[in-house]
Amino acid sequence: MTAKTARVNDDLIRALRAVVGDRVSTSAVVREQHGKDESYHPPHPPDAVVFATTTREISDVVKICAGRGVPVVPFGAGTSLEGHVAALKGGVCIDLARMNAILSVNAGDMDVTVQAGVTRKQLNEHLRDMGLFFPIDPGADASLGGMAATRASGTNAVRYGTMRDNVLALTVVLADGRVIRTSRRARKSSAGYDLTRLFVGSEGTLGVIAELTLRLYGIPEAISAAVCPFPDLKSAVETVILTIQSGVPVARIELLDEVQMDAINRYSKFDYPLQPTLFFEFHGSERGVVEQVETVKGIAADCGAGDFRWATKPEDRNRLWQARHDSYYACLALRPGAKALATDVCVPISRLAECILETRRDIDQTGLLAPILGHVGDGNFHVVVVMDMNDATEVARCKAFNERLVMRALAMDGTCTGEHGIGYGKIDFLTVEHGDAVSVMRAIKMALDPQNIMNPGKIVRV
Amino acid sequence: MTETLKPKDAAQVLEAVKWAAGEGTPLEILGRGSKRGFGRAVEPGLGLDLSGLSGIGRYEPNELFMTAFAATPMAEIEAALRQNNQQMAFEPADLGPLFGGDEDRGSIGGAIACNLAGPRRVKVGAARDHFLGFSAVSGRGEVFKSGGTVVKNVTGFDLSKLLAGSFGTLAVMTEVTFKVLPAPEKTRTVLVLGLPDAAAAMTMARALGSAHEVSSAAHLPKAAAGRSQVSYVAGAGRAVTAIRVEGPGPSVEHRCRALKELLKGKGEIEELHSENSQALWREIRDATLLGSANGDPGGRQVWRLSVPPMAGPGAAEALARDLAGEALYDWGGGLVWLAIAARPDAGHEKVRAAVAAAGGHATLVRAADEVRARVPVFEPQAARLGQLTARIKQAFDPKGVLNPGRMYEGV
Structure with a gap:
């Protein structure tokens, strides 16, 4: 075999086989699948892939790798967007998809413990009959371990927060193969430093998340979803800002510009008007939802909105949100064969209108196929820049656009990434945004992973 | 402790920490000093009094965040928010009276460093969940910033979460940014x-x-x-x-x-x-229904138990019987304040056995200095967690000069 590092050799593979039997692969197809995510970043296959089924196996595999200085890259569903799973320095990829057991649901205390490979949809299907749900919903059907590792969020963040607000405890395999549990089941985890939250968002660079205890919510008594078109982007964004500032506990509030509406109309077979549009969802008691709706309708009308189109039946709502979640794929379908650069800036809500409008002007001037959408309720929006990877000038133009967008957001006191993470795609932006903090992060990385074997080359370069 | 440094700005804080790290002199970090009795007694050294770093920085009500210097009094912040019908939704407890001090003496930096919360925690979380960003000086004598003014960011390790609840043992915060929200009508x-x-x-x-x-x-x-x-x-x-x-x-x-x-x-x-x-x-x-230090002539010791809510009453009632105490429940039963008759070991073995059985942890909030020197104040960590904690402390503060021992011996 031709491994990236001489430390990956037949002897290592034999050692891995002793732990996981035939659940280790060095075939080119399997390695290539595991070296890429859903982004445009070039793939970097690992030298071997192990399909783990227990925490103990992960621990044994990491110990073998640590003993030989071989990199370890955890892999959940492979739906990240900044090259998080790319094996930049080769090594062993640990695929957690087979660790898909839901270990225990505590309905009384509203929490659940799962293995890392359980996906968000699998969990919610399991919970539905109990009247409970887990609200974090990135577009893809990601694994919960991966979502914790990237501190993912989604359309429900305004009301329910992100992964950092909803992970109660973790079981983590550290860089030397030891297993720790970050806290007990009690809601409040202030016994010592908040290690749970240190691992949430650490992108596999400090350890492998093997099990998670998550916070659950009761399925609301009433749910109402609506779609509302606006005459222009500005009035749609103003509606969002005023809604948030008035403290209405809206569950979801999503902006899609007219280009994005065209994409989802085609992809998901809808016939919505080609106008900037807000998707809303309200959760609460029957009465509470009526009040929220009245308040928001009032704000939207003042901003010049068109009519609200309601989706009250569960199947209609599901179709609506599935379409929203599929919007990345809908954008890709606008130009078959193309890839997409998904931007991810987040700005203070008071600067949101300015940032989106300037960005839209930039898109028009640059001449890009780049729909705008996002979870604007928390100041976060995405531009899905569709590009032909074979056209170097076009790729360069798209990357330059992204750089201008990041700089615009930073100048507005925002951040380069609201939810996708750093991976290796945004590693240089992190330095621009938080130069001094990078050295602190590096110190933490060195303290927990002195050999730099855990997903090396992500978040901070060592 | 006899001497105190009183920096006027972040540059002087940096200078003080650099000097302390060079000399190996421990610093006791003080915002307003209202919660000095919280945590283990810090090893003797110099005080670092941050009260010179006070005042609200950026606050535009419609931006839904506020930036303030670390030692800004909570009372000042709450007054400014009230004028605009806003609030800190995490309603941090004012623990001053519990420690025998006056009301409204705490600082925002102290509230965040202790990761305070209030009864609304079940719905909105604690200080750390509303803490968006900061400027700080690490024990290495480096200024660094993290987070910012947006409610969501995933720029690397979540340093804000790590500093919230670190009791001043990792870095000296000089400026903090936190969420503010409309107050309920x-x-x-x-x-x-x-x-x-x-x-x-x-x-x-x-x-x-x-x-x-x-x-x-x-x-x-x-x-x-x-x-x-x-x-x-x-x-x-x-x-x-x-x-x-x-x-x-x-x-x-x-x-x-x-x-x-x-x-x-x-x-x-x-x-x-x-x-x-x-x-x-x-x-x-503020847990004053268990009696402030002054209003509690028996000088009872106070524990804070964090347990799965359904397990709270069982554990608390047994402990109250055993230790001549009484309980008060918040967070639907997930938080138990337990006041017990003072004893040299604060009943810690019984308390910790009970919370471990319930799946929770316990903090000794109020007890005399010598008791807090003897009895682990925070839940003792399993060996591996303890090592991880020590490594993180080492990464931020290799010389061990920031509030050494405030949380755990040697950390």
Whole structure:
């Protein structure tokens, strides 16, 4: 075999086989699948892939790798967007998809413990009959371990927060193969430093998340979803800002510009008007939802909105949100064969209108196929820049656009990434945004992973 | 401690920390000093008094965040927010009175460093969940910033979360940014009278699990209820279970009615309006219903137990019996304040065995210095977690000069 590092050799593979039997692969197809995510970043296959089924196996595999200085890259569903799973320095990829057991649901205390490979949809299907749900919903059907590792969020963040607000405890395999549990089941985890939250968002660079205890919510008594078109982007964004500032506990509030509406109309077979549009969802008691709706309708009308189109039946709502979640794929379908650069800036809500409008002007001037959408309720929006990877000038133009967008957001006191993470795609932006903090992060990385074997080359370069 | 450094700005803080790291002199980090009794007694050295770093920086109400220097008094921040009908939704407890000090003496930096919360924690979380970003000086003598003014960011390790609740042992915060939110228009509290503790936990779970957007649920056994300044509560003459509902007027009235219907038959039901509600939830928040240090001549020791809510009453009642104490429940039973007759070991072995069995942890909040030097104040960590904690401390503060030993011996 031709491994990236001489430390990956037949002897290592034999050692891995002793732990996981035939659940280790060095075939080119399997390695290539595991070296890429859903982004445009070039793939970097690992030298071997192990399909783990227990925490103990992960621990044994990491110990073998640590003993030989071989990199370890955890892999959940492979739906990240900044090259998080790319094996930049080769090594062993640990695929957690087979660790898909839901270990225990505590309905009384509203929490659940799962293995890392359980996906968000699998969990919610399991919970539905109990009247409970887990609200974090990135577009893809990601694994919960991966979502914790990237501190993912989604359309429900305004009301329910992100992964950092909803992970109660973790079981983590550290860089030397030891297993720790970050806290007990009690809601409040202030016994010592908040290690749970240190691992949430650490992108596999400090350890492998093997099990998670998550916070659950009761399925609301009433749910109402609506779609509302606006005459222009500005009035749609103003509606969002005023809604948030008035403290209405809206569950979801999503902006899609007219280009994005065209994409989802085609992809998901809808016939919505080609106008900037807000998707809303309200959760609460029957009465509470009526009040929220009245308040928001009032704000939207003042901003010049068109009519609200309601989706009250569960199947209609599901179709609506599935379409929203599929919007990345809908954008890709606008130009078959193309890839997409998904931007991810987040700005203070008071600067949101300015940032989106300037960005839209930039898109028009640059001449890009780049729909705008996002979870604007928390100041976060995405531009899905569709590009032909074979056209170097076009790729360069798209990357330059992204750089201008990041700089615009930073100048507005925002951040380069609201939810996708750093991976290796945004590693240089992190330095621009938080130069001094990078050295602190590096110190933490060195303290927990002195050999730099855990997903090396992500978040901070060592 | 005899001497105190009093920097005027972040540059002087940097200078002080660099000097201390060079000399190997431990610093006790003080915001306003209202919670000096919280945590282990710090190894003797110099004080680093941050009270010169005070004042609100950036605050535009419609931006929904505020930036303030670390030692800005909470009272100043709360007053500015009140003027704009806003609040810190995590309503950090004012622990001053519990430690024998005056009310309203704490700083925002102290509230964040101790990761304080209030009764609304069940719904909105604690200080760390509202803490967006900071400027700080690490024990390595480096200035660094993290987070910012947006509510969501995933730029690398979540340093804000690490600093919240680190009791000044990792870095000296000089400026902090945190979320602010509109204050509720109206607050009401539904009281259920006379419930035994276990039944109260079930009732609180019922209310919190309902669709009526309950923001807090607490249970005051008879003795604690009797100390309330709110006459309806003190005059009940029995245990009081309190359920808070907040929001726009009509919605609050509707939800209160629905809750009363839901809880019908559990016990006699009363209702408190805004002013009395505010007074009661402040008493619960600050744990003053167990008696302030001054108002508690027995000098009782106070524990804070964090447990899965359904396991709270069982553990607390057994401990109260064993240690001649009394309990007060917040967060639907997930938080138990336990006051016990003072004893040299603060009953720590019994307390910790009980919370371990329940799946929680315990913090010794109030006890004499010598007791807190002897008894682990924070939940002792399993060996591996302890090593991880020590490595993180080492990464931020290799010379061990920032509040050494405040959380754990040697950290």
